[in-house]
Structures are given as structure tokens and as C-alpha cells.
Amino acid sequence: MCGIIGVVQRKGLVAPFLYQALKRLEYRGYDSVGVTTIANGKLYTKKDKGKIEEVHKRLNLDDLPGSIGIGHTRWATHGIPSMYNAHPHFDCSGKIAVVHNGVIDNFLELRRELAGRGHRFNSDTDTEVIPHLIEEYMEEGLNIVEAVRQVTKRIRGTYAIVAMTAQEPEKIVCTRDGNPLVIGQGDGAAYVSSDIPAFLPATNNMILLLDGEIATLTPDGIRIENLSTGEVLTRDPIKISWTADQAQKGGYPHFMLKEIHEQPEAIRNTLRIRQEVLDAAAEIISKSDRLFLTAMGTSGHAALAGRFMFASIAGILPIFEIASDFPDTVGDVLQPSDCVVAITQSGETSDTIFAVKHARERGAKVLALTNVVGSSITRAADRTIITQAGPEIGVAATKTFMVQLTALALLSIALGRRMEARQASFFDAKSEALQRMPDIVSETIVRNEEVARRVAERYHDRGSFLFLGRGISIATALEGALKLKEISYNHAEGYSAGESKHGPIALIEPGFPVVFIAPRDNTRDRLMGNIMEMRARGASIISVIERNDKELASLSDDVFEVPQNVDAEFSTMPFVVPLQLLSYYMATKRGYDPDKPRNLAKSVTVL
Numbered sequence: 001m002c003g004i005i006g007v008v009q010r011k012g013l014v015a016p017f018l019y020q021a022l023k024r025l026e027y028r029g030y031d032s033v034g035v036t037t038i039a040n041g042k043l044y045t046k047k048d049k050g051k052i053e054e055v056h057k058r059l060n061l062d063d064l065p066g067s068i069g070i071g072h073t074r075w076a077t078h079g080i081p082s083m084y085n086a087h088p089h090f091d092c093s094g095k096i097a098v099v100h101n102g103v104i105d106n107f108l109e110l111r112r113e114l115a116g117r118g119h120r121f122n123s124d125t126d127t128e129v130i131p132h133l134i135e136e137y138m139e140e141g142l143n144i145v146e147a148v149r150q151v152t153k154r155i156r157g158t159y160a161i162v163a164m165t166a167q168e169p170e171k172i173v174c175t176r177d178g179n180p181l182v183i184g185q186g187d188g189a190a191y192v193s194s195d196i197p198a199f200l201p202a203t204n205n206m207i208l209l210l211d212g213e214i215a216t217l218t219p220d221g222i223r224i225e226n227l228s229t230g231e232v233l234t235r236d237p238i239k240i241s242w243t244a245d246q247a248q249k250g251g252y253p254h255f256m257l258k259e260i261h262e263q264p265e266a267i268r269n270t271l272r273i274r275q276e277v278l279d280a281a282a283e284i285i286s287k288s289d290r291l292f293l294t295a296m297g298t299s300g301h302a303a304l305a306g307r308f309m310f311a312s313i314a315g316i317l318p319i320f321e322i323a324s325d326f327p328d329t330v331g332d333v334l335q336p337s338d339c340v341v342a343i344t345q346s347g348e349t350s351d352t353i354f355a356v357k358h359a360r361e362r363g364a365k366v367l368a369l370t371n372v373v374g375s376s377i378t379r380a381a382d383r384t385i386i387t388q389a390g391p392e393i394g395v396a397a398t399k400t401f402m403v404q405l406t407a408l409a410l411l412s413i414a415l416g417r418r419m420e421a422r423q424a425s426f427f428d429a430k431s432e433a434l435q436r437m438p439d440i441v442s443e444t445i446v447r448n449e450e451v452a453r454r455v456a457e458r459y460h461d462r463g464s465f466l467f468l469g470r471g472i473s474i475a476t477a478l479e480g481a482l483k484l485k486e487i488s489y490n491h492a493e494g495y496s497a498g499e500s501k502h503g504p505i506a507l508i509e510p511g512f513p514v515v516f517i518a519p520r521d522n523t524r525d526r527l528m529g530n531i532m533e534m535r536a537r538g539a540s541i542i543s544v545i546e547r548n549d550k551e552l553a554s555l556s557d558d559v560f561e562v563p564q565n566v567d568a569e570f571s572t573m574p575f576v577v578p579l580q581l582l583s584y585y586m587a588t589k590r591g592y593d594p595d596k597p598r599n600l601a602k603s604v605t606v607l
């Protein structure tokens, strides 16, 4: 995820508006920022690594001439956060500027081709191929609109692109495929951005640009065309009644709810991790004697689910140890022939980095799984796999958990294939099942939002909850309990359902809420026994079950339903969704702000 803005005005300096717009887009990314304007037939640029406010303090982003400009706030996907990798990016002549959100899958091939024809590159980004391609088409005599149209035929991947050139200084061109772009129609001005809040203070007249369309913005108006046929399209603007704050949250009351809803897209983007990256990681693991997993909090729960996936898909049972205890517990047992996979969404968690340092000191290989390019863990590890959730603003991890599960599933499949743990058809089937996950998660969200609100209404003042599951669902139960306690401040414990009768059952008295995670896998019948035990003692049973599991539904006071036939190894992905929603509605019902739970920080940088 990145934030894009483009503005054309008839008069007045554009730079102060670009800077303010980028601040309103900062939730989409904040590792580097840049703006370019056009004045007197030249491009003027300021860009650097860092948060917008920091960069502004250093460079004064307001201070650029011209009334036409583009800007970008970056969430790195290719190339570390740095001045060179910050957008806008340029062609060789420095006359064409481009900002981009998305991933160009075939950029390596295009870059080699362009470099072969003498183009010079100044960044490690996938984006930079775009201005160079535009340059070639403009040299052939095309105008900027036609050149961008041709470029879209060459690039593969997902994109929202905004481009301009000093050679045609009165316009901005934009197009998209898979990433958002909205257009704002002002008086003597036009705006384009990844999201409405960017231009909301200037206009609330919004036009949606759709995939496969190209738009030209000038102070005199907006022209939208079908990208492939060139047909001119008319579209009436929509009036937006949101405030900038509401718009930033996409109309949701909190970032957490927005991020829960973004999970299908986050999975889809993470499923696009390049196969070479997965194969390289799988090769390291396959050459190691033992595989260790380490992480904290929610990432630790992803590791526990991953442990199950590695065992069931690749035939390897990893050793899991919480990162804060890793050096003490694993100690000298760790050998140079071992591999440690460290999982951390932020890449900055001190406990996890501490564990990684220990692993490096012992000579073990370290693979990092993180959502943040250029974070500390990426420098400490031998190799990194980057998940694609985009920035997560809510303190409670939701979509980053989902993408960790996705990446671990992909890695298990790559490892299983490499080790020939089973027949190829088994891995093909698992890959297909994983591709269906965005839709399954999407359906789960839709089905359960209202149910979660009702269940929260009923149970919000119970004070204490048990979450129980077996096998991979222990990870789901632990995550459900963590979400509930951290944002609604209800006491909750996640436990193995099998273990529950060895102690926790003593807590049960009439009305005590017990949440069962009950996929239709081979643990179901034994889990049903645990439900009966709890019911016999008067517990209120809340179950997360597969749709049409009538037997379990009849044993439950409240049910959340997940689509049928979910592969056992991936069940945490849909089954955790109702628990995220439940904790969210529990917190709001109790009057707490789920985005900022007390005593917690988004990344914990103390040991």
C-alpha cells in the first residue's frame, strides 16, 4: 500500500496542498515521501526517507514552484526505504515523473531490457521502469497519454500510476489496474489520489476511476477513456458527505474494523509473493537439520499455526519457542546446521531481534517473515520474506496475522514440493485451496459481522472467557483470547480443549462463556466431547463452526459460521475472523477505543 496524490490547478502554488494531502494519506505508508512539481518547463523535486513530518522539517516540502504536481508516501515493497527509492521516479532526461502504488511483476525483465538500450536507473524499485518506458514511447512521437497507454501493455502486475512531463506541463495522466485511484473535480482544479481524504478539503465531488481506464487531468477538466479502445467515458461526480477523518478510515469507525475488512485483499496480495523468494527460503530450510520458529504475541500464534502447516504439508515438525525466551531455552542446543524462522509484522520487536541475534551468534541460518521492508529484522536475517498487508494502524494485529498465515502456508507448500514430501498433485490441491482463501475470508466477514455485534451485546459484561480448540485451532483459540483481552479488557484464556479438563474446567459455573473453535477436521469429534463436558457444567457455549454443522450448532448457545470444506491446514484463516469481529464489538460495546488499547504499543521495542 502507498499513498498517491496528483493536483492540477489553474493558479496558485500546489506544493503546500500536496504536503497536506500526503499527511492525510500517511496511513497508507510512511517510510519515505516525495513531491515533484512543474514550473517554467522544468521538474522540481523533494524526496527523502522518513515520515512526512520529519522530511518536511528537513526539506520544507511546501517550498516548490508551480501549480501542477504529484506526490507519494511510500510503503516499501521493492527496495529498502531510502531517498533513492522514494517516489517520484524519473526517466533519463529527468523530464518525466511517475508515482506508483502496486507491484510490477515483470520489472526485472523490463529493467534488463531498458538497461540494455542504455537507460540509467537510480533506484531498486519496480516503479522506475515506468518513466523509462514512457520516455521511449514519447521519443517515438507519442504524447504522454498515448505513451502511458502503451506502457500498460508492457507491464504486468497491479498498479495505480500517476505521470506527468515537463514537455506537456498542463496535465497529469493516471491509470489503474488493481490498485485504487479516485479523482476529485474542483473549480479550476482537478485531483487524483489513492483515497478521498487526500483532496477532501478542496472538493467533495469524487469520480471513481476503474481498472482499465485512463484519465487526463487539466485545470479545464477531466477526460476519462477506456484504456484499450480509447472510447471517451462520461461519469457524473459523486458527492461525498464524510469528514476527512471518516474518509481516512474508509467510512469505518475504526482502523481495526477497516483492517479486518481489508484481509481478503491482503491475502490476495501476499499470494503474489514471488516463487523464487519462497523457493530460496525452502532451500535453506531443506538443507538444515532442524527448523525453529520464533515470534511474539499474535505473530507467535501465526508461528503455532505454521508449525501445524509445516508438519501436515511438508512433513517437518518445527520447534517453536517464544522469542523472549528463545536464547534462554534454546541456548547452546542451536547449531550452525539449524534454521530459525523469525516472524514479526513490524520487524522491530526487540524480543524477536534478540532471538535472531542469538541464532546468528550460534551460526544458525535465519529467515525473517515481516510486513515492513527495511525494518531491523531484515538487516539481522539471512533472508526475508515480505508479507503484503500494507500498513496496519490499529494496534491489535488482524490483517498482518492473516498475511503471516498466508506466507507460512506458501512456504510450507514450497518446502513440501522441494522435499518431495508427497505427490505433486497434493501440493497443487493445497495451492488451489489457498487461492480460494480471499473469497472464503470475505464471505466469513460478511456472514459474521452482525452475529458478532449480537454476541458482544449479550456477553460483553461476563468478565472472563475461555477459548478452546484442538490441533491447529489451539493457535486460533490463543489468538481469539489475546484479541479479546487486549482490546476489550475482558479476561480471556486460550487453551487446548484437551487440556481444559485438567484444570480450567474448575472455573466453569452456569453462564461462564466458552468459545469453541470447531472446524470439520479430524479433531471435531473429540472437541464435541469437550463441548458436552462444558455444557454439563452450565457453560454458555459460543462455537465457530462450518456452515451446516447442525450437530455442533445444536450444542451451542451462539454460533459463528464459516464456509464449508476449508482445508484443515488453513482453517485458522477464516476461523479467526469471527473472533476478531467479536473482540472489536466487545471493545466498542464496553466503550473502549479498539485502535489504541491501553498500555500497548504497535511495536514493542523493549526487552
Ligand code: F6R
Pocket: 296, 297, 298, 299, 300, 343, 344, 345, 346, 347, 348, 349, 352, 395, 396, 397, 398, 482, 483, 486, 602, 603, 604
Ligand atoms: C497483538 C499484537 C502483539 C504483536 C506482538 C509482536 O494484537 O499486535 O501481540 O503481535 O507485539 O509484534 P510483531 O509482529 O511486530 O513482532
